[in-house]
Amino acid sequence: MKLTKLMLSACVAALALVSCNKEEGPSVKSNYKSVEIEINNLFMTKSQGDMIADGTPVVLNDVRIYLTDGNRILNTAKDITGADLTPADYQFTAAQVENQTIEYHFVDPAVNKVVALANLTDEQYAAVTDYASIQALKLDIAKQQDETALALYAEDALEAAGEQHIPTGDTHKPGENTITDLYKAELKLVPRVARFELDGFAMLFYADAAKARYNKITISQVALNNYYPATVLWNGVEEGTLVDCKAENQALAVNYLTGNVNGTADWYFDIFATPVEFVRPASMTADEWVNVDMAEDYYYHIFPGTADPENAGYPELMFQLATEDVDGATSATYIYTKSLKNSAGEVIKTFEDGKIYRMNFAGAAGGDGDGDVPIKEDDIDQLGRCLDITVTVEDWNVVLVTPEF
Numbered sequence: 453m454k455l456t457k458l459m460l461s462a463c464v465a466a467l468a469l470v471s472c473n474k475e476e477g478p479s480v481k482s483n484y485k486s487v488e489i490e491i492n493n494l495f496m497t498k499s500q501g502d503m504i505a506d507g508t509p510v511v512l513n514d515v516r517i518y519l520t521d522g523n524r525i526l527n528t529a530k531d532i533t534g535a536d537l538t539p540a541d542y543q544f545t546a547a548q549v550e551n552q553t554i555e556y557h558f559v560d561p562a563v564n565k566v567v568a569l570a571n572l573t574d575e576q577y578a579a580v581t582d583y584a585s586i587q588a589l590k591l592d593i594a595k596q597q598d599e600t601a602l603a604l605y606a607e608d609a610l611e612a613a614g615e616q617h618i619p620t621g622d623t624h625k626p627g628e629n630t631i632t633d634l635y636k637a638e639l640k641l642v643p644r645v646a647r648f649e650l651d652g653f654a655m656l657f658y659a660d661a662a663k664a665r666y667n668k669i670t671i672s673q674v675a676l677n678n679y680y681p682a683t684v685l686w687n688g689v690e691e692g693t694l695v696d697c698k699a700e701n702q703a704l705a706v707n708y709l710t711g712n713v714n715g716t717a718d719w720y721f722d723i724f725a726t727p728v729e730f731v732r733p734a735s736m737t738a739d740e741w742v743n744v745d746m747a748e749d750y751y752y753h754i755f756p757g758t759a760d761p762e763n764a765g766y767p768e769l770m771f772q773l774a775t776e777d778v779d780g781a782t783s784a785t786y787i788y789t790k791s792l793k794n795s796a797g798e799v800i801k802t803f804e805d806g807k808i809y810r811m812n813f814a815g816a817a818g819g820d821g822d823g824d825v826p827i828k829e830d831d832i833d834q835l836g837r838c839l840d841i842t843v844t845v846e847d848w849n850v851v852l853v854t855p856e857f
Contacts, residue, residue, distance in 0.1 A: 519560070678768050709770060720752060
């Protein structure tokens with residue numbers, strides 16, 4: 453985790469303080485505020501690529517700082533000499549803020565909080581004129597699938613640190629030889645998305661002839677269903693109409709899996725470069741799990757929220773399958789996840805910003821289970837094509853989850 457400290461000296465005094473004596477003198481107590489800001493940045497990512505390791509920092513391209521009283525943007529600070537700053541003095545690249553200390557002086561005394569916006573578009577930055585316009589910023593989920601450009605937000609109120617900033621040395625500049633109270637704010641840059649990850653499958657074949665159903669199963673496509681298309685940046689509240697193809701309706705589900713615009717995969721839909729194929733093991737004497745890891749990992753970002761499998765809005769992963777049964781008959785079908793469970797076996801009802809929900813299957817011979825979607829051959833049933841999956845959940849760390857169908 454990278455930590456950046458931004459030092460801001462907030463002036464609560466009148467303009468007379470700006471024109472203070474240029475000669476050095478003893479340090480005196482003033483009404484200035486010195487504000488120390490810590491910026492913590494996290495991590496996350498999109499479909500087809502490498503899975504994210506625990507604790508990986510989120511990609512930070514640029515960040516802008518806004519001083520506010522909860523109404524106005526008060527980026528009117530001066531430098532230590534009393535000279536006006538420019539908008540560029542509130543805009544930083546990742547390299548500029550990493551391990552740097554930045555000082556603002558003569559900040560408007562009404563400032564009581566600091567906001568940081570990161571990785572936004574030029575149009576979004578241009579729309580910021582006051583605090584209300586920050587709260588009006590919205591995100592499109594289709595544009596939040598690139599791990600290198602996730603919009604980030606942080607806000608914190610100033611808190612008195614119970615310390616003072618005391619000038620030292622003999623190189624005081626105008627206005628610098630004053631004692632100021634220190635205030636602190638911690639800005640934790642947070643993406644507004646949660647991430648689902650999978651990199652393979654595990655299939656359970658039954659040895660009992662009465663339970664055995666398939667000789668071969670091929671999985672070729674995946675799609676995300678039940679997601680919100682937009683959210684409010686500052687508080688993460690979902691907006692727009694829930695995208696739901698009605699997975700329980702076979703005709704609609706098949707169309708959703710195969711009927712993307714012009715047959716081209718959209719962000720919520722992927723055709724596997726190499727289909728995942730399972731073949732019944734020969735001469736089985738006991739039930740057997742077969743693991744197949746895909747050449748590429750797949751993951752999707754959603755705007756998280758409170759969801760219940762019994763109600764609308766619970767995210768689903770849908771898979772297109774081709775099967776050959778034990779009698780040699782072939783067919784096409786699909787399955788979808790009906791719930792995601794944590795390692796304790798509890799259904800996850802609240803998905804959170806900055807968490808990775810990784811499909812997890814523990815116990816399959818020949819596989820590590822990390823990222824695998826477990827399926828039993830009797831899950832592939834025309835009368836009940838749904839499963840529960842256990843996932844691992846972690847803070848911009850990985851969370852393993854187990855899906856159930």
